[in-house]
Amino acid sequence: MALENHIERILWTEQEISDKVSDLASQINRDFEFHTICPVVVGIHLPITVDFIRAESYGSGMVSSGRPTIPFDLKLDVRGKHVLLVEDIVDTGRTIFCLIDHMKSKGASSVSVCTLLDKPATRKVHFEPVGEGKFYKGFECPDEFVVGYGFDFAEIYKPALYWCLET
Numbered sequence: 001m002a003l004e005n006h007i008e009r010i011l012w013t014e015q016e017i018s019d020k021v022s023d024l025a026s027q028i029n030r031d032f033e034f035h036t037i038c039p040v041v042v043g044i045h046l047p048i049t050v051d052f053i054r055a056e057s058y059g060s061g062m063v064s065s066g067r068p069t070i071p072f073d074l075k076l077d078v079r080g081k082h083v084l085l086v087e088d089i090v091d092t093g094r095t096i097f098c099l100i101d102h103m104k105s106k107g108a109s110s111v112s113v114c115t116l117l118d119k120p121a122t123r124k125v126h127f128e129p130v131g132e133g134k135f136y137k138g139f140e141c142p143d144e145f146v147v148g149y150g151f152d153f154a155e156i157y158k159p160a161l162y163w164c165l166e167t
Contacts (some may be wrong), residue, residue, distance in 0.1 A: 079107035
């Protein structure tokens with residue numbers, strides 16, 4: 001069964017996503033010209049240190065648990081560093097608030113956030129970047145469950161090269 005049979009409509013095409021990623025990378029390149037940042041956004045042409053942290057609140061469902069956890073923490077010391085948290089989607093704000101708070105507790109001098117999809121209609125928790133940090137937003141997402149381009153539902157749709165609404 002083809003993935004396309006279960007798609008209500010495509011929200012953003014592969015080209016639109018690629019263009020937005022390039023735009024976000026250009027903004028970040030300008031703003032972080034004299035800082036070392038982590039982790040990576042495709043297209044950043046600066047010396048960076050990369051590390052990964054995993055935060056989750058969805059599990060295998062379509063609704064957030066409301067209680068983000070950090071099952072996989074950073075290995076690098078971010079004390080005194082400028083940190084860029086790269087998120088796929090910011091919706092309720094709980095997970096990004098948790099991550100920003102976590103970076104502050106580790107002594108980061110600034111914390112910025114970059115997300116490809118921002119869903120302000122579902123925001124439950126207000127968050128702010130730290131220090132000189134900024135909030136970089138790609139697309140404003142409708143208040144619907146989005147799949148494709150790395151987003152999945154029960155591990156389905158992840159390989160689609162576009163974001164869409166599942167029927």
